[in-house]
Amino acid sequence: MKRTTRLLALATATTLTLTACGGGGEDTGSGGDAGSEGGDASGETLTVWIMEGTNPDATPFFEEVSTAFEDETGATLDIQYVPWASAHDKFTNSIAGGTGPDVAEVGTTWTPEFGDAGALMDVSGRIDEAGLADGYVDSVLESGTVDGAVYGAPWYAGVRSIIYRTDLLEEAGVEPPTTWDELVSVGEALKESDPDLIPFPVPNSTHTTTPFIWGAGGQVATQEGDTWVSGLDSPESIEGLQFLESLAGEHDLSTPAASTWNEADTRDAFARGEAGMIISGSWTPKSIVEANPDLEGKLGVVPIPGPDGGMSPSFAGGSHLSVFETTDNEDLAWTFVEMMTTGEYAEMWGEQTGFFPATNDLLTQLEEADDPLVAPFAMQMKDGSATLPVTPLWGQVEGAQTIPAMMESVLGGKADVEEAATTAADEMNEIFGS
Numbered sequence: 370m371k372r373t374t375r376l377l378a379l380a381t382a383t384t385l386t387l388t389a390c391g392g393g394g395e396d397t398g399s400g401g402d403a404g405s406e407g408g409d410a411s412g413e414t415l416t417v418w419i420m421e422g423t424n425p426d427a428t429p430f431f432e433e434v435s436t437a438f439e440d441e442t443g444a445t446l447d448i449q450y451v452p453w454a455s456a457h458d459k460f461t462n463s464i465a466g467g468t469g470p471d472v473a474e475v476g477t478t479w480t481p482e483f484g485d486a487g488a489l490m491d492v493s494g495r496i497d498e499a500g501l502a503d504g505y506v507d508s509v510l511e512s513g514t515v516d517g518a519v520y521g522a523p524w525y526a527g528v529r530s531i532i533y534r535t536d537l538l539e540e541a542g543v544e545p546p547t548t549w550d551e552l553v554s555v556g557e558a559l560k561e562s563d564p565d566l567i568p569f570p571v572p573n574s575t576h577t578t579t580p581f582i583w584g585a586g587g588q589v590a591t592q593e594g595d596t597w598v599s600g601l602d603s604p605e606s607i608e609g610l611q612f613l614e615s616l617a618g619e620h621d622l623s624t625p626a627a628s629t630w631n632e633a634d635t636r637d638a639f640a641r642g643e644a645g646m647i648i649s650g651s652w653t654p655k656s657i658v659e660a661n662p663d664l665e666g667k668l669g670v671v672p673i674p675g676p677d678g679g680m681s682p683s684f685a686g687g688s689h690l691s692v693f694e695t696t697d698n699e700d701l702a703w704t705f706v707e708m709m710t711t712g713e714y715a716e717m718w719g720e721q722t723g724f725f726p727a728t729n730d731l732l733t734q735l736e737e738a739d740d741p742l743v744a745p746f747a748m749q750m751k752d753g754s755a756t757l758p759v760t761p762l763w764g765q766v767e768g769a770q771t772i773p774a775m776m777e778s779v780l781g782g783k784a785d786v787e788e789a790a791t792t793a794a795d796e797m798n799e800i801f802g803s
Contacts, residue, residue, distance in 0.1 A: 521689025584681030
């Protein structure tokens, strides 16, 4: 598809894909090496779009960044905040009109779409020159890579693991699960200890479903030549889905109401003290305690276990920083991107938001830290994270709610796993054109 055609097609898109948010190399920090590419840019202004809401109060952070950036390059930053809810439309309209910013935060599941439309620069050469090809976390780098072109440098990411009530597991006399069988046995022990508790609510959310598909060796979709093909109906995927369904059906660890729940619903149930274990994001423990201060000191985290140990992969969502093709100063734009995605400002942003920096060196520091609510998530992120299909068409799959509809059908008793998976795979393949 020609670039102009792609841009026009993108401008007509109406699907709002809000899932996005959302290697170990040298720490380049925000020192003079990054600024040398931009040279003396005194009097210039770099326009940057940042999504609103990830950091509850981003203004002080970007005031500090702006000062450091001006000290380093001589240029000023024009930071503009964009609400997530209206961001997709704002991007498509600005891309079609050629009025985009120099740099923008782009959700990881949007980057392939905008990159394929010809709106974003391929920064793979910049990443290689900076020695960051092995520095960024593989899964987050991969989510911005299409046909070898990297359309976004990984900025921050979040991953999901199991959050559990330490006090309830202790009362039930069990340890956190490290295998799928143990997930069942721990849930059953919690139910026996407190029959009113929901041991492990199973919602219809994509991101609580995919770890069991991946954990069983299945794939959401695979690329065959230029075409993507759904893997939801493969024997491996069905095995994982059947196990997940068994937690609710055979083992009665969930509740019928959860068939219509999303992740926020399971988190809220946990915060109310109604659930013993949930799959939730690295950014949520703080909000859980804020919602219920009585849970302070009663939370634990463990990576999502694999069938026989290890970790089941978990979706690494988050954001890239992308340089727009319309920028007048590619060097200056990259200087800002590198400054934000490595070193002290990447670390600072993670501390303020509850998300993780997307470089291996900073993740390793968090993994080796003593914080029990951080280290397991960091381990999951670094060694047990995965991406959804990296295709511009994935937004349409998300917009169609293909996986949530499949799970709601299964959990609600409207179809068995094989029937629901076949229906979902057919819908996905129709979107992919396969």
